[in-house]
Amino acid sequence: MSIISISYDLLLLTVFSVGIIRYKRLTIPFKVLTWSVLPIFLLAILSGIFSLKYKNNVPIMHLECITGYIFYSLTYYYLFKSKAIKQSIIISIVIIIVFFIINAVFLQPFRKVFPSNVTTPTQVLYAVFSLLLFKEMLLYPLKINIIKQSVFWYNIGVLFYSTSLFLMFGLGNYIGDHKLSPNFVSFIGYFWYFILYVFHILIGVSLLIDNKEITATDG
Amino acid sequence: MADQSLRILLLATGALFTGITGFIIYFVVLYRNKQLKNKRDQEQLQSAFRQELLKTQIEMQEQTLLYVSREIHDNVTQVLSFVKLSLAMAAKGAEDHKQTKINESRELVAQVITDLRDLSKSLSFEHITQLGLVKTIEIETKRINKSGIINVSLSAEGDIYPLGEQRELVLFRIFQETLNNTLKHSGAKHLKIALQYHSELFNLTLEDDGDGFSAILLDKSKGSGLKNIENRATLIGATATINSSPGKGCCVKVSLNPLEQRLYADGYHPSRFS
Numbered sequence: 001m002s003i004i005s006i007s008y009d010l011l012l013l014t015v016f017s018v019g020i021i022r023y024k025r026l027t028i029p030f031k032v033l034t035w036s037v038l039p040i041f042l043l044a045i046l047s048g049i050f051s052l053k054y055k056n057n058v059p060i061m062h063l064e065c066i067t068g069y070i071f072y073s074l075t076y077y078y079l080f081k082s083k084a085i086k087q088s089i090i091i092s093i094v095i096i097i098v099f100f101i102i103n104a105v106f107l108q109p110f111r112k113v114f115p116s117n118v119t120t121p122t123q124v125l126y127a128v129f130s131l132l133l134f135k136e137m138l139l140y141p142l143k144i145n146i147i148k149q150s151v152f153w154y155n156i157g158v159l160f161y162s163t164s165l166f167l168m169f170g171l172g173n174y175i176g177d178h179k180l181s182p183n184f185v186s187f188i189g190y191f192w193y194f195i196l197y198v199f200h201i202l203i204g205v206s207l208l209i210d211n212k213e214i215t216a217t218d219g
Numbered sequence: 220m221a222d223q224s225l226r227i228l229l230l231a232t233g234a235l236f237t238g239i240t241g242f243i244i245y246f247v248v249l250y251r252n253k254q255l256k257n258k259r260d261q262e263q264l265q266s267a268f269r270q271e272l273l274k275t276q277i278e279m280q281e282q283t284l285l286y287v288s289r290e291i292h293d294n295v296t297q298v299l300s301f302v303k304l305s306l307a308m309a310a311k312g313a314e315d316h317k318q319t320k321i322n323e324s325r326e327l328v329a330q331v332i333t334d335l336r337d338l339s340k341s342l343s344f345e346h347i348t349q350l351g352l353v354k355t356i357e358i359e360t361k362r363i364n365k366s367g368i369i370n371v372s373l374s375a376e377g378d379i380y381p382l383g384e385q386r387e388l389v390l391f392r393i394f395q396e397t398l399n400n401t402l403k404h405s406g407a408k409h410l411k412i413a414l415q416y417h418s419e420l421f422n423l424t425l426e427d428d429g430d431g432f433s434a435i436l437l438d439k440s441k442g443s444g445l446k447n448i449e450n451r452a453t454l455i456g457a458t459a460t461i462n463s464s465p466g467k468g469c470c471v472k473v474s475l476n477p478l479e480q481r482l483y484a485d486g487y488h489p490s491r492f493s
Contacts, residue, residue, distance in 0.1 A: 134246055141253045160239055167228075167235055174228055 004193050005048050011197060012041035015204040022207060029078035030150060030210040033203060036071030043067065062115045066100045069093070069122045072158065076129045079151055081136060092125060119165070126162035130155050150210035157202030164195045271454055272385060275392045282395055287338050295331055295338075302327050337362075352387040353379055353414060356394055360412065368402060369427075370409050377416035382477055386455045390423055390473065393448050393459070397425045397471045400444055405429025405469060421477050426470040431463045448473075 019026065019034025026034065043064045050057040070093060077089045096118065103117045104110040133155050146152050171188050302324045309320035347355045353375050360373045382390065394412075401407055407429030415422040445461055448471065452459035457475035 138246075138249060138253055141250060141257055143254065143258075146247055146250050146254075156243060159242075163235060163239060167232055170228055170231065174225070 004190065005044070008193060008196060008200075009041065009044050009048070011200055011204075012037055012044055015200050015207065016041055018204055019207045022210070025212060026207065026210050027078075027150075027212045029075045030154075030207055032071060032078060033075045033154065034207060036068070036075065037200075037203065039067045039071070040064065056111070058114055059111050062100070062104055062110055062118075065115050065118050065122065066097065069096055069118075069125075072126060073129065075154070076133065079133055079154075081140065085132060085136075089129070096122060096125075116169070120169075123162045123165045126158050130159040130162065134159075144214060148209055150206040152206075153202050153209070154206040157199045157206070160202070161195060161199040168192055168195070268454060271451070272388065275389055275451065279388075279392055279395065282399075290334065290338055294334055298327050298331050298334075302331075347388060347391055348384055351379070351381060352390055355391055356412065356414070359394070359398070363398070363402075363410075369407060371412060372409070373412045373414075375414040375416070379414075379416050380477065382421060382475070386457075386475070389451050389455045390457075390475075393451055393471075393473055394423065394425065396444055396448055401425070401427045401429060401469070405431075407468060419476055419478055421475045423473040424470065425472075426468065428468045431465050431467045431469055433463075433465055 016034065016037040019030070019037060023031060023034060043060050047057040047060040047064070050060055073089050073093055077086050080086050080089070099121075100115070100118050103115060108115050108117055133151070137151065137155075142149060168188075168191070171191070175185060175188060305320050305324050305327075309317045309324070312320065350358070357373060360371045363369060363371050381387070398410070401410055405427050407427035409428045411424075411426045413422070413424040413426075415424075448461070449459045452473050452475075455475065456479050457473050460472045460474070461469070462472075463469035
């Protein structure tokens, strides 16, 4: 395990600790978000172990993809005010779970192939949820400064994460098509970690500033 | 070929990050503008609310002064003139007759003192704040019944809770306005006032057995007292329903959700505005 992956695990642990320490002061969506960090942290450790032991962490990727989607979309479920969007999120979770099973069994075998068939639509959905939430935020603006709003940081994090993944896919395909130097491959790996770092730091910031008392009085 | 793909990829990376950053900056600016607009709208609403509330206060004061002037003219002045006459007659009469007259006059003066005390209470605008809506309506009901113009019955249902000074003030003004309409135009003999306090609903109902009026008249009269009732109800987040038909009296019902707060109504009495 490299230093960068260990520090990523430590970052996840720190973010989870921040959520747990401030748990009582968090609103429901950010309580859900706190619990999302724990399985992601455990799966990140398992991913490192699988990579070392079996030279294959694809099964963990499958699990990470579905776990992330369930937790992040549930967080959105609680953040949205619109009933229609909430309903759509629940339906999307059911569909994605069913598709995840079909994909893991028939299309992209659980132990062999990276679950791009599930990752791609979930990332698109994250981006859509993020943009819709930005729109809803404009419809119901709070009095407090936007920089001090947890939902703003979480939403930016998701938008950044979801849109960057397509770039990563592009870079992955590029690596596949061209024989590149190991330095370049490492650079891509670091870049992927950079995206994950930014995403989880933004989650950490949102957990750090979320306060149900402020949200209740302002809303 | 490989270099070209790499260049495109790097360009795409740059474009992506620039796009996201641009979007965030744009959103923050847009959000800030929206916040400012909301603040301005709220201030305007608050200002309109205060103005309307002050208008309500002035109208209530006018109504009270009118009542006080009538009471002084019709009651206090008459009784005191009688006392003056009685005492003048006592001065000329025999000793036992003199004592009777003085006793009578003393009782009348005591009555005048009580009446003046009641008047001074109604002059104090704060009494609705101190006594609350139910008690204030009760006092008003007693006063009307005492006058003998109309028979008013009052009932309060449920656990009485405060609705907030401003809302109670507006509700009382709606009550006064409806009462005035009944006294002036309806020719009613009975007026039923009902106050219902439920956990999520408050109702104030005034129902008379007067002449009533047609729905067409009701539509035409929008802009007068009835329209005022509806507007004032809206101001505090309530709804006013006016039902009437010829020969069947009139019913005014004001419904309010006590849990629903109006952002621009801060729950204080207008006299405390800074």
